[in-house]
Amino acid sequence: MPSLSFPRTPISEITYTSLPESFYQFTNPTPVADPKVIFWNEGLADEFQFSDWNKQEETTAKFFSGSSLPDGIRPFAQAYAGHQFGHFTMLGDGRTIVMGEFQNRKGEWFDFQWKGSGRTKYSRNGDGRATISAMVREYIMSEAMAGLQIPTTRSLAVVKTGEPVLREEVQEGAVLTRVASSHIRVGTFEYAYQALSLDELEALFRYTVNRHAPELMSAENPALSFLEFVMKRQVTLVTHWMRVGFIHGVMNTDNMSLAGETIDYGPCAFMNGYFGKRVFSSIDANARYAFANQMGIAQWNLACLTNSLLPLIDPNEEKAIELAKAKLNELEMWFQESYIRMLGEKIGFPNLTEKDLPLLRNLYQWMQDREADFTNTFLVLEGVYTPKETIYQDSRWKDWVKDWQEEKKKQGIREEDAISLMQKSNPSFIPRNHMVEIALANVRQGQMSVAETLIKRSQNPYIRELGYDYGEEVPQGGDGNYQTFCGT
Ligand code: AMP
Numbered sequence: 001m002p003s004l005s006f007p008r009t010p011i012s013e014i015t016y017t018s019l020p021e022s023f024y025q026f027t028n029p030t031p032v033a034d035p036k037v038i039f040w041n042e043g044l045a046d047e048f049q050f051s052d053w054n055k056q057e058e059t060t061a062k063f064f065s066g067s068s069l070p071d072g073i074r075p076f077a078q079a080y081a082g083h084q085f086g087h088f089t090m091l092g093d094g095r096t097i098v099m100g101e102f103q104n105r106k107g108e109w110f111d112f113q114w115k116g117s118g119r120t121k122y123s124r125n126g127d128g129r130a131t132i133s134a135m136v137r138e139y140i141m142s143e144a145m146a147g148l149q150i151p152t153t154r155s156l157a158v159v160k161t162g163e164p165v166l167r168e169e170v171q172e173g174a175v176l177t178r179v180a181s182s183h184i185r186v187g188t189f190e191y192a193y194q195a196l197s198l199d200e201l202e203a204l205f206r207y208t209v210n211r212h213a214p215e216l217m218s219a220e221n222p223a224l225s226f227l228e229f230v231m232k233r234q235v236t237l238v239t240h241w242m243r244v245g246f247i248h249g250v251m252n253t254d255n256m257s258l259a260g261e262t263i264d265y266g267p268c269a270f271m272n273g274y275f276g277k278r279v280f281s282s283i284d285a286n287a288r289y290a291f292a293n294q295m296g297i298a299q300w301n302l303a304c305l306t307n308s309l310l311p312l313i314d315p316n317e318e319k320a321i322e323l324a325k326a327k328l329n330e331l332e333m334w335f336q337e338s339y340i341r342m343l344g345e346k347i348g349f350p351n352l353t354e355k356d357l358p359l360l361r362n363l364y365q366w367m368q369d370r371e372a373d374f375t376n377t378f379l380v381l382e383g384v385y386t387p388k389e390t391i392y393q394d395s396r397w398k399d400w401v402k403d404w405q406e407e408k409k410k411q412g413i414r415e416e417d418a419i420s421l422m423q424k425s426n427p428s429f430i431p432r433n434h435m436v437e438i439a440l441a442n443v444r445q446g447q448m449s450v451a452e453t454l455i456k457r458s459q460n461p462y463i464r465e466l467g468y469d470y471g472e473e474v475p476q477g478g479d480g481n482y483q484t485f486c487g488t
């Protein structure tokens with residue numbers, strides 16, 4: 001592979017490969033025929049002082065497609081396992097490779113990873129590649145998540161490869177650069193616990209704690225404290241998803257980041273009409289990862305993490321289990337508290353309590369019965385969107401609004417405080433499925449502008465402005481039979 005000189009060398013190091021070799025494989029990406037940058041995240045590039053690079057340069061295309069590397073770089077693929085739809089499997093980076101760890105202007109370290117960059121020893125039967133649609137979809141969705149201020153991996157660039165990728169239909173390939181606080185997953189710990197020695201599990205634990213919460217190393221029980229740290233981040237993350245109507249779609253334990261970021265944008269989507277059991281993923285036949293199941297699944301995944309940490313919590317297994325169980329009970333409570341608080345904020349109540357839950361239940365039941373749009377309904381309540389839909393004329397809706405107003409008054413909540421909470425909690429824009437599909441169809445035809453506009457709008461999703469056109473058009477029939485796909 002020819003070596004490449006950077007416009008300016010960003011600060012990079014690799015700490016992950018200080019772990020035992022069982023955790024990774026040094027491997028280079030496979031060069032591609034004709035790399036061209038089609039999306040370049042200027043704002044993110046600037047955060048990492050990559051701003052000397054630009055979309056037009058051949059160097060950028062070569063490096064971010066993994067086709068040509070600077071001297072001294074030692075890329076690697078990570079080993080991990082995971083519970084996929086409840087079944088334990090050995091996995092690993094089958095189509096991603098970490099190019100290095102880079103520091104942002106604040107001095108925080110992030111993994112930069114090529115996705116779709118060719119086979120590794122963990123590829124199993126896969127080709128190590130990704131389609132242009134799948135990578136641009138990840139770029140759009142992850143940037144929308146960042147815009148919503150929800151913890152997420154980011155996307156720095158998408159480079160098309162000039163090579164075909166064979167899926168159900170042939171599409172051009174692309175390589176995405178993913179930026180993450182780390183790529184350590186629940187599945188990384190499951191791998192260490194199930195397949196490696198206690199020393200190796202301990203090494204991973206020390207590495208992870210040092211990277212994400214070094215202060216916990218001096219806690220009375222570091223493993224238990226770290227478990228709590230990861231749990232609380234997941235509580236925050238999944239509560240955010242529930243707030244904006246996001247369905248991750250494939251919450252396998254290998255797709256849950258210990259850093260608490262949304263990761264693995266495969267079959268994810270935002271829902272239009274509210275439906276608790278909403279599923280978009282074509283392979284989620286049992287609705288395991290349905291919208292309303294996400295908090296339960298997060299707890300299931302965290303129980304898998306807990307299990308893998310048991311030997312580090314206490315050498316006495318019984319004692320470890322007892323401590324772990326107590327933490328899992330707390331987890332359930334943290335989820336409840338966080339969820340109830342979030343529900344309250346969506347309707348302008350700063351301190352919603354359990355006794356107010358029937359009010360929320362009635363609203364959600366009404367939305368579900370009427371297939372009301374999840375995003376627009378809260379804008380109607382806030383009073384910024386005057387709906388055209390007749391469902392907002394029905395007596396059940398009007399009665400509910402009356403109950404809500406009365407309860408607000410009873411609790412002494414000032415109108416301006418309620419509005420201010422609702423503005424922060426309810427997005428006025430989400431990248432709706434039909435918009436994403438139109439953008440991707442354009443990208444496949446070589447037209448990037450529709451996707452660029454969508455990304456731009458997604459960067460400002462809480463906009464409240466005089467004259468703003470609230471209440472995005474929802475397609476006839478809502479989400480219809482909209483389907484999403486994993487790993488395309
Ligand atoms: P995901 O469903 O994206 O979380 O992927 C599950 C596993 O399959 C991971 O180990 C991926 O690295 C691997 N994988 C997905 N797509 C491919 C591909 N095209 N080639 C090789 N491995 C893949």
Ligand code: MG
Nearest residue numbers: 254255263264
């Ligand atoms: Mg994955």
